[in-house]
Amino acid sequence: MMDVLSSLDITFFLLTALGALVGIIFGAIPGMTATMAVAVCLPLTYALGLEHGLALLLGLYVGGISGGMVPAVLLNIPGTPSSITTTFDGYPMAQRGEGERALRICIVASLVGGLISAVVLFWFAPMLAEFSIKFSYVEKFLIILLALSVIASMSSNMLVGLFSGAIGIWLSLIGTYSLSDGGNGKTRLMFDFMEPYLFEGFSLLPVLIGIFGISTVLIEAERGISGGLKGTNVEVSKEKRFSLSVFKGGITNLVRSSFIGTFVGMLPGVGGSAASVLAYTQEKNLSRDSSQMGKGAPQGLIASESSNNALTGGALIPLLSLGIPGDSTTAVLIGAFTLQGIQVGPLFIPENQDTWYVMMAALVFANFVMFFLMFYAIKHIAKVVLVPKYILFPIIVMMCVIGAYAINYGIMFDVWTLLIFGIIGYIIQKIGLEVAPLIIGFILGGSAEVYFVKSLESFGTYSIFFTKSPIAVVLWGLIAASIALSAFIGFKSRKRGMRNVS
């Protein structure tokens, strides 16, 4: 315990605060997300130790998710996808001159959501890890299969989701079948001339930075880089003052939405917008009076912001206990952990108790920093929305280059990887494939291969995946359920679509 306290030095708190501030700025600028904030700031952690690196990254994560509320309320543009429902009630309030009140409601809701999800994480992740420690290769493979099927079924179209996930796996297999994983050290899925560059495959972080950083720049460039929001009014008006009494009668909503956010965050690959939309519709269905929702009701803000900030803790649960990222931001975090020499998985928490407590401290502290920064400095933060993109984007590209180049101590091919995956990311978004399943497939593809081939090598039959243990059967049940559910939802929405057409 003393070790934990000694690593919580002043630098630790300063880095968390810095992370939260930079995250808020990224989140507040439309088109830039928490994922991008983490990806772009990764090179800063190369020189930091594990604890300090974690402090910065978690600050960025929490700040990035909550920063999205600022343009959502003031400009009717969600700064991050998860703030979409905040615009429904936030913007009408801002137009009535209650901008500051709306933002402060959002901030308090975010804090509660973040803290509730941190508690759930603290309590649940070690339990899940302890449970999954006994898993053999068979169950581990099925867990990955389950993760991919859940992601696919949450995509806008399950077939496209599965296809994207399979492409992600395929990309991860390029390179050698590593000797250290019990493979035979031979290369596959490439031509001989690529061997000097791709012997170990594509590095994870340049791939992620390329897909989330460079492709965003390319997409914006193709749209002609909107001239910024000059001339728009971001004055935070405060005709009606904020008071905590808004939350009277909204406690159920607050707690329910926080738990919805945490739970959705746990499902791998499901984005933040799903959490806030679900929490918002639940409030609409269950509250006594939902007539004002969509016209500027605080209850809508509470539902939206508490749920999207609760994602942070939720998404960390599968990451820390199973090694499976819960969303695209935690996918980048997995890269940061690898960088620090940490293998996330069932053994992470039991073997790194100190790091685990430090992480929890950083997460809770980041939530409080976010709260104070936003609550008292919101007027000034609101102005970053106006920074022109012709200044911002070149800096982002430069940071991406530093991150990619330095990751393996100076390999130029990693910078080219950035460009390759920037273009791949651009193309997949243009032709309508899904980024999240592809990334998760890429991250998990390598382990999926090892678990799958090792299981077959030791048991010699495919039937082992069904007969190994009761857990295997349960996992198959869950896989079937997630596919059936998405087929059902798809069928229902198609029927509704047909009715609308006729």
Added chain:
Amino acid sequence: MESGTTSPLSVSIDFQTSHLFFPHIINWTIGLLFVLVLVFRVVPFLKKVKRGERALPFIGESMDGFRFVGTLVLLVAYFYLMSVVGDYFPYTGYGFLFTSIGFLFLMSLLYMHTRTKRKIIVAGINALLAPALAWVVFAKLFYITLP
């Protein structure tokens, strides 16, 4: 597992070719999914295109070709020149510093819609300061390798 060797589900993996076992399965999976996507997504989409309800990606959409192609050209030049210049000054990070200054300025110019004197000066100052700051922090303070 005595029945395992005779059942239709049994499998044995030759170590010499074990690196191709899983990729084969994935190749087939992708192929199968691709056919399904083709039948259920692409064909209906093309029908809509034919009826004029939807536009083809890339070809049918309006895009800012100048800025898009310009971005690609700048990126390739930036990445390429970085290592070329870097080879002249090994282990100093100057390759990064010098090319970044040029790249940031040109990209800012490319993305501006109206080029006023004030905007260009701001972009110029940014192009000088941002790479310099990054270079000091990463190369000098943190000892991180830069091209």
